[in-house]
Amino acid sequence: MFLKGKLLKAAAICNYVFTALWFVVTACFFALSNNLYWMFLIFALVSLYDGFVLISVKEKMKSVTLDKNENIKLLVCWILSIVCPPSFILCGLAYFRKTEDEVTVRSNVPCEAKEEAKAPAGKKPFYKAKSFITMCVALGMIIISSFSAMCFETSGFSVKVSDFTLTREMTLSYNEGKIHGKQYAIPLTVTDDGKEHETSYSVTMYKPASATEENPAPVVFVLPGFTRTKATMAQYCVELSRRGAVVFCSDPGGQGGTTENSSTGAHGIEYLVQYVYNNSDDFKFCDKNRFGAVGHSQGGGNVVTLASDMAGASFEESIIKSV
Template identity: 25%
Template sequence: MTRRTFRRNSFWLALSLVLMLVSSIGASLVQTVGGSVAVEDMRWEAASGREMSALLFKPAAVSAEDPRPAIVVSHGWWNNREMQDANYVELARRGYVVLSIDMYGHGNSDPLPAGQEAVGGTGMYDAVKLIADLPYVDPSRIGVTGHSNGARAANFSVALDNQAETPLIASVLLVDNDPVYVDDAGAFTNIYGSRDTGVIQAQYDEFFFRSYDAEGNALTPPREYLSTPNAQSFLHFGQDPSEATDVREAGQVYTQDVDGADAMRVVWSLPQTHPWSTISSTAVGHLVDFFDESLGAPNPLAAGDQNWQLKEVLTTFGLIGFGIFLVAFTRALLATRAFAGVRVSEPIAAVANTRRGLVWFWGGLVVTAVFSILSYVLLSQAEWAGAIAFGSVNLIAPGVPWFIGIWAAINGVAGLVIMIVSYLLFGRRSGQDLRAVGVLPGWRRFGLGVALALTTTVAAFGIVFVLDYFFKTDFRFWVIAVKAFNPEMIGYSLIVLPLFLVYFIANSVAINSFNRFTLRGREWVNTALLALFNSLGPIVLVVAQYTTFFITGETIDGFGGIFSIWLFPVVVILAVAAVISRKIYRETNNPYIAGFLNAAIVTIISVTNSLVMTY
């Protein structure tokens, strides 16, 4: 590494640290409302006997003499408590006491026993019991809200609250999940009683808000939800809609006397997808309006007065800083005695490709992209793969990382086959030297490379843990999150790591040892193309899914919505992984360093943002 390169790398390393620090400080200032809201990372043994994890937001003005309304908020399946940041930031700004939970099996809460999802309301009702006992909370004004399966947890909690000697829940807001419409006999019912209850409904919801015939076939798409008997019964407080005298509309608050108390019902129908509701300012606006109407905001603000977006921008900066750190810190370690043996004095020059070489290059890219599409679709339709993904098969580690890891490994093996064929039919005849391009680096350099990747991984997550300890924030944008985690997640990660190693090592070798050259005289054009094609398969699937959804009102037949949602972070991760791989290779001529590093980081991200079930 030349002195100039060292100075340049020192700048990027310093920038990455500054981005992560500024991200954490700034995000903390937003979620604490400039220091006027205390944030506590809570762990406690709940009434169900399991340990729960949550973030408690306590405005400075609250006291036993001035108790405030409180709201328990929950993420959806395969997520964690920080996924509700838009809601808890805005609710805390308005003076509510807020508890953002990790449902059982998620984040830092205890694993979820299979078949026991309703226990403790999947954790939500256990959290309600805790918050009701806080001396600065008004127990008569407690609300619950959750997104997707967090809304299902709210439904579970209402059922438990109905059985309680002293009910605790005063209002319920369900986001992107159906209310309970009928009783065990199939008759329309009102399980919510006199509680204020609202629904935020995505018109392009991948899972909910359909009506079905006796055979289970969908009769209406979610964008027609308001016309269904289910929606009309909910807005008529459980009345059979055939007996109703009016048709009720979205966005209108309806009130009725129920058991001697005024209750309200409302449905907001929004032209967006299921996962978008977690990052929708419109949805957040309806949420704060609902609880202001139901519980009374101690510090009322207009629905459009929102600044959670600033936290999202800041945590995105942290995510970018984390990615830069992976490259810059790895490069910095090359200047140390321990890892000097990995460093090369000058990177191998990237030369212009030949016409025949370009045919192999473009042909390989197209084949791998098509294969990634077909293999993912076929895997999504395989019953055994679905059983793994959705947790009905016990593989110890979380199911979704297994599913994505299997897909990754299949593509890694396919990539290896393509590289072997390319070498035998083209590379060897063209004089390709496997040692010179790093495919055969020697055992010492290989081992040092693995140690270097491990050191960078530990250092990167060490920073995440330190900043989480002081500022209670992570690095995230929407569905991509790098966060602190419980120690057992390391064991889960080691179980599925081999699957990701197969892919990312093969991918790094392909990108650097087989496909590195200049296009139009510039290497960065080649890098950009490889980053694009790394993600092209997932991009095509996502675009095809949502183009079909928006045109027809339904997702592609046989390709469930959850499978396209899982690809959202994959699109970004695969593109970034290609760039990280190339940057590290240029300084080491060793494709295995980035292969191990990318595999380790992606595995940890996947495992710590999923659902752990026990059997």
């Protein structure tokens, strides 16, 4: 085997390893609701594609000097492999290697006799190439894994998962955002230059199919802890919604997709609760007499504040019945 071919194979393996690493980084940033996960996802796909093409070039290589098309492919792969430093170095070495390598003869049969005995091999169809088969298997695994994850999150498609952004206007639309005479509306934020602007909270809703206007379901509000996002509480939301509860999970102030940086309104959970409680147009499937809340770490403290602030003169008059 030519040393150039070995370099290409090693570069492809490095690309596959970095593909896995980039996918892990993508998952981490996605869990943190950081939009940079798109960049790392692109890195992973580029690295995967680079590995497939390098293997294809290696399989078609008949000598150290590649033909024009294969040489262009190698050059493109070398440029794209910047997302995988080890592969970038190996591709560079392979690209500039123009001389023949020593061929290892594994038997006592002379090379000339081998060439004569060997029947000329026809060109394989592209769909029989190892790189194409590997790509199809990888894509199939991605699709199957994604579908399985979707089935898990929606409890076998029995729960509808949707995202929405809670704005100041929304919190003021119903009953002026008041509960027990107290207003819970997202305040205007004043910047250092004295200008006012509106902020918002990122919310995910899990609605089971069993929750209808005729059969309203209990509601649970889930709040993450410090430095966490709603994605890190998904396992609780999935389990609660699977058991028939409508679940709302929001990013706290200054975390995830929320643009509000303060901790007002118990990190925004109070604004969400009053919006759902007062909004009889969009949340007819929610049982207002069965509101509960749960939080992790700092979120637990915010839930206690929520229950205390929205407590009535009696248990029946309190908004949050269970924490």
